[in-house]
Amino acid sequence: MTPEALPNHMIIAPILIPLIAGAIMLFYNDRNRQTKLLLGLAAVGLMFLSSVELLEDAKALNQEGGALVQLYRLGDWPVPVGIVLVLDRLSAMMVMLMALLAGPSLIYAAAGWHGKGQHYHSMFQFLLAGVNGAFLTGDLFNLFVFFEVMLAASYGLMLHGSGPDRIKAGLQYIAVNLAASLFFLIGVALVYGTTGTLNMADIARELTTLEDAQRLLFHAAAAFLGMAFLIKAAAWPLCFWLPPTYAAASPPAAAIMAIMTKVGIYVILRLSLLILGREAGASAGFGAPVLMIAGALTMAFGTVGVLGTPDLARKGGYIAIISSGTILGAIGLAQAGGGADLLGGALYYLVGSTAAVSAFFLISEPVSRNDTGEDEPHPHDEGASLHLAERWEWTPMGLDTVEDTPSPASTRTVSWLTMAICFSLIAAMLAGLPPMPGFVGKVAILRGAISQNIGLSGQLPVMLWVYTAMMILSGLGALIALIRFGIRRFWAQEGPAPRILALEIVPVVMLLGMLLLLTLRADAVLSYARDTAVALLEPATYRKAVLQDAARVDATPPENLAPIEPAEDEE
Amino acid sequence: MELILALAIGVLTGSGVWLLMRPRSYQVIIGLCLLAYGVNLFIFSMGRLYIGAAPIMPKGGFVDPTAYADPLPQALVLTAIVISFATTALFLVVLIASRGITGTDHVDGKERSQ
Numbered sequence: 001m002t003p004e005a006l007p008n009h010m011i012i013a014p015i016l017i018p019l020i021a022g023a024i025m026l027f028y029n030d031r032n033r034q035t036k037l038l039l040g041l042a043a044v045g046l047m048f049l050s051s052v053e054l055l056e057d058a059k060a061l062n063q064e065g066g067a068l069v070q071l072y073r074l075g076d077w078p079v080p081v082g083i084v085l086v087l088d089r090l091s092a093m094m095v096m097l098m099a100l101l102a103g104p105s106l107i108y109a110a111a112g113w114h115g116k117g118q119h120y121h122s123m124f125q126f127l128l129a130g131v132n133g134a135f136l137t138g139d140l141f142n143l144f145v146f147f148e149v150m151l152a153a154s155y156g157l158m159l160h161g162s163g164p165d166r167i168k169a170g171l172q173y174i175a176v177n178l179a180a181s182l183f184f185l186i187g188v189a190l191v192y193g194t195t196g197t198l199n200m201a202d203i204a205r206e207l208t209t210l211e212d213a214q215r216l217l218f219h220a221a222a223a224f225l226g227m228a229f230l231i232k233a234a235a236w237p238l239c240f241w242l243p244p245t246y247a248a249a250s251p252p253a254a255a256i257m258a259i260m261t262k263v264g265i266y267v268i269l270r271l272s273l274l275i276l277g278r279e280a281g282a283s284a285g286f287g288a289p290v291l292m293i294a295g296a297l298t299m300a301f302g303t304v305g306v307l308g309t310p311d312l313a314r315k316g317g318y319i320a321i322i323s324s325g326t327i328l329g330a331i332g333l334a335q336a337g338g339g340a341d342l343l344g345g346a347l348y349y350l351v352g353s354t355a356a357v358s359a360f361f362l363i364s365e366p367v368s369r370n371d372t373g374e375d376e377p378h379p380h381d382e383g384a385s386l387h388l389a390e391r392w393e394w395t396p397m398g399l400d401t402v403e404d405t406p407s408p409a410s411t412r413t414v415s416w417l418t419m420a421i422c423f424s425l426i427a428a429m430l431a432g433l434p435p436m437p438g439f440v441g442k443v444a445i446l447r448g449a450i451s452q453n454i455g456l457s458g459q460l461p462v463m464l465w466v467y468t469a470m471m472i473l474s475g476l477g478a479l480i481a482l483i484r485f486g487i488r489r490f491w492a493q494e495g496p497a498p499r500i501l502a503l504e505i506v507p508v509v510m511l512l513g514m515l516l517l518l519t520l521r522a523d524a525v526l527s528y529a530r531d532t533a534v535a536l537l538e539p540a541t542y543r544k545a546v547l548q549d550a551a552r553v554d555a556t557p558p559e560n561l562a563p564i565e566p567a568e569d570e571e
Numbered sequence: 572m573e574l575i576l577a578l579a580i581g582v583l584t585g586s587g588v589w590l591l592m593r594p595r596s597y598q599v600i601i602g603l604c605l606l607a608y609g610v611n612l613f614i615f616s617m618g619r620l621y622i623g624a625a626p627i628m629p630k631g632g633f634v635d636p637t638a639y640a641d642p643l644p645q646a647l648v649l650t651a652i653v654i655s656f657a658t659t660a661l662f663l664v665v666l667i668a669s670r671g672i673t674g675t676d677h678v679d680g681k682e683r684s685q
Contacts, residue, residue, distance in 0.1 A: 141647055148654045155661055167669045168680040171596065174662045175678070178603050179591060181658070185610045185651050192644065193617030 008057065011072040011087045013050035014095050014132040017043050022125030036121040037110050043125060044106055047132075048099040051092070058092035059528070069545035071138075079547060080202045086138035086546060089532040090347075094135040094266055097351055100514055101259055101358050102128055104507030108362050109252035111503035116161035116250065123160070127153035127256060134263050138546060140188050140198045143267065147184065147232075151177050154260060157253040158245060169248035176231065176241045184228035190221030201546035204275045204539060207283055219286055222276065226287055229271075232264030233324050235294040236301040243305065243317030246361065254316070254361040261324050262354050268328065272335050274539040288335040292463045295329020298322070299470040303477035312364040315481060319360060319430050322474045323353035329467045330445055338464075340537055341448025344530030349441030351525070352518050356429040356438065359511035363426060366500045367419055367489060415505060416497035420490040422508050427486060429515055431479030437518040442471060444526055576616055583609035594683075596666045596676050600659065607655040611648050618644030 021043030025036045057070060072085040106124065114120040130150025137143050155177075159170045192198055194214045195206035210218060231238040242261070246254045268291070276286045302322035306315050330338070330346030429436035449464055518525060535541060583605050590602025618641035626642035666676075673680035 141650070145650060145654070148658065152658060152661065155658075155665075159665065162668070164672045164680065167665060167672055170665050171662075171669050171678060171680075174658070174665055175591070175599055175603070178655070178658055178662060179606070181655070182603075182606050182610045186613060189610070189614040189617040189644070189647070192614075192647070198643075 008070050008072060008087070010050055010053050010057070011070060011085050011136065012074075014047050014054070014099070015085075015129050015136065017046045017050065018125040018128035018132070022122045022129065025122045025125065026119070030118050033114055033121075037106070037114065040106050040121045040125060041103070044099065044102045044128075047102065047128065051096040051099040054087055054092045055096050058087060058089045069542050071546060080197055080199050083142045084138040084199065084546065085136045086201075086542070087136065088542060089528070089535055090266070090270065091135045093347070093351070093528070093532060094262070095132055097262075097354060098128065098131050098135070098259060101256065101355060101511075104362065104510045105252045105256040105358065107510070108255065108504060108507040109250075111501045113161070113250045113252050117159075119156070120160055123153045123156040124256065127157060131259060131263055135266060138200050140191060140200060140203070142198075144181070144184055144188055147263075148181060150260065150263065151181070154253075154257055157257065158249045160253055161250050165248045166250075169244045173241055173245040180228045180231040183224050183231075187221045187223075187225035187228060190217055190224060194218045194221065199546065200271065200274055201543040204277075204280070204543050205547060207275060208279070208281045210283075212282075215282060219283065222271075222283075222286060225271065226268070226290070229264045229267045230294065230328075232261065233268060233328060234261050234264070234298070234321050235324060235328055236298040236321070239298065239301065239321050239324075242321060243309070243314045246317040246320065247311060247313035251313075251361050251365040254313070255358040258320055258357040258361060259354055261320055262350060265324060265327050265331070265350065269331050269536070272331060273536045274542060277335065277537065277539045278337070279539060285336055288332045289463075291328050291332025291335065292467065293332075295325045295327075295332055296463070296466050296470045298325030298328060299474040301325075303470075303474045306481045307477050312368040312485060313361065315485070316357065316360045316364050319478055320357045322478060323349075323357055323430075326353070326442075326445075326471055326474070329470070333449070333464065333467060334533070334537065336463075339448055339452035340530055340533040341452055342445055343448070343533035343536065344526065345441055345444025345446075345448050347529035347532055348444055348518075348522075348526050349438070351529075352429065352437035352441050352515060355511050355514055355518075356426055356436075359422075359426050359508050359515070360430065362504070362511070363419065363422055363508050366498065366504050367423055369498050413497045413500075415500040415502070416490075418505055418509075419500060420486070422505070422512055423482075423486055423490070425512055425515075426508075427479065427482035430475075430482065432475040433479070435516075435519060437515055437522065438475075440519060440522045440526070442475065445471065572620055572622070576612065576620065580609050580612050580616070583612065594677055594679075596669065596678050599678060600662055600666055603655075603659055603662065607651075607659065611651055611655075614644050614648045614651060 021039055025039055028035055030036075070087040071079070072087070073079065074083045074085065076082070102124075106121075109120060109124070127150055130146050130148075130153055133146030134143055134150060137146055155170065155174050158173060159166050188198065191203060194210065194217045195203050197203055197206055207215075207218065227238070231241075234242045246257060249257060272287055272291065276283055276288075278284050280286070299322050302318045302320075302325055305318035305321065309315055309318065327346050327350050330342055330349075334340075334343040334346070425436065428434075429438040432438040432442040446468060449468060587602045587604075587606030587609055590598045590605065593599060593602065621640040624638055624640040626640040626645050669680060670676050675682045677683065
């Protein structure tokens, strides 16, 4: 190997830490939940530290002007043959996001959810390992394996707590994802059949020299892969599984699953810009129109959905769909030449909206619960929908229901008020209103879209306008839906406030703190996101960094039947 | 051989997709199994077809690559089989739980009123 410094072992830490922690937990009896919780928190803390380190690595390298991308060769096999982990700015950012979201979700689970079934903490850690692996891997089949690790854990988390609703939703969730995984495999096989490699950077290199017939097959492979990832990213019309699944899952599980849609988005982002980006020759921009149109339609579908459903957790699902659509559209535009500013804004928005959706799932359960501590039997399906139907009768602004409440403040508790404030802040974030990063992100996307594309007159004008309009309209839709719910729930509802545990408020406040920090440090994060976008739009850097050793291996292929010397490539 | 393999993949995948669309969960799981078989065969075929060729090379690197099958698809298939087998087994558990809790094997958990 090239005489470089020691491999950066930190790269594998975000995968190993949760994997080991999850495995250790299996040795404890499931009743030792406190021990497991502490172990889990320790693992998440370590993961956070390592992700900070990785982020620093990804940034520091850039400032030197050296290689942007770090490699970790698993088993030290030479590059196109062996599996590599690749650290670049994007994967460092996503791992960081994962580490930040894991903590609040785990704390929330400690409020009692982790006791509703078995092995919650182990599955949680395996989910983290799978997601981090998917972010870090540079190999397509390895990506499939990490996807499956993540999905297998998510099936368990989704079903955690059991009950008919979860099992019904879980049946469909698992069936859809199994089918999607098979699509993924077909795509991977086709990619291998046409390019003869599974290393993402190597695929990008091989693609430029493909013959036309092979290229057609490769496009079929890309379409298959795209289907698989769009199902995971919940793009319309592949997203119908998401709202019922996330609504049925227990809140902490839904909160951590909010990032799973972003794994699909991450892979689309990575592959469409690396492999089908502007340097892909005849394949450049393949799939970009699909992404743009799917993005706009997904936002439209999510908006209609969030306005149409009275159930708060389902609204969360539709909001996750809107957020996916916004970023998918931006990726499509960027792939078609939309520029780094737009993509940078979208990346910033991705971080903020994922955290907000996560917080939304955490807050939706306590806000919509009716548990006042007075041993009221939990309302079942029909009861709950009846109850909601009553609340959804039309009254002008819902204000007249307040009139005969003697003293509204008397029935409100501090925790309930905190919830109300948190809810309104999260609603503001998801609708894209000023103090929150949703606003900053959307403005950044709009500014990128307008300054770089309208000025150049003629580049993607129609789709750009549709996208911009949908982005603003979807924010408006989310705002209307959430404010209506908020007014009815926090102002206009009689009766005592539900009982809310401090453990349920703390994680929401933590996530809100992160969101506010994202606003306060918007400059730094935006410039990081913009640099990431610049790096993503120039895939040659990634390709060269990954393949720097590859040429040497390719130099001595066994060419004919003549006996050749054993290749002495590796020491 | 190409024709037979292509037909096999086509028939397995076609019936798998059809069964996947059926309203009974038992049909869905069988459909997923057939689909997985089809996909696994497809992965094999993507490493090109060889007759009577081993995928593993002898020690020493004294090799004639034309005499050996591509080992990578076989490794991929092995992984894919293990993973799809495990997830299908998990699906089976959920299916049985759903059957027990809802009292019907309809995928929506509701028996269609006749």
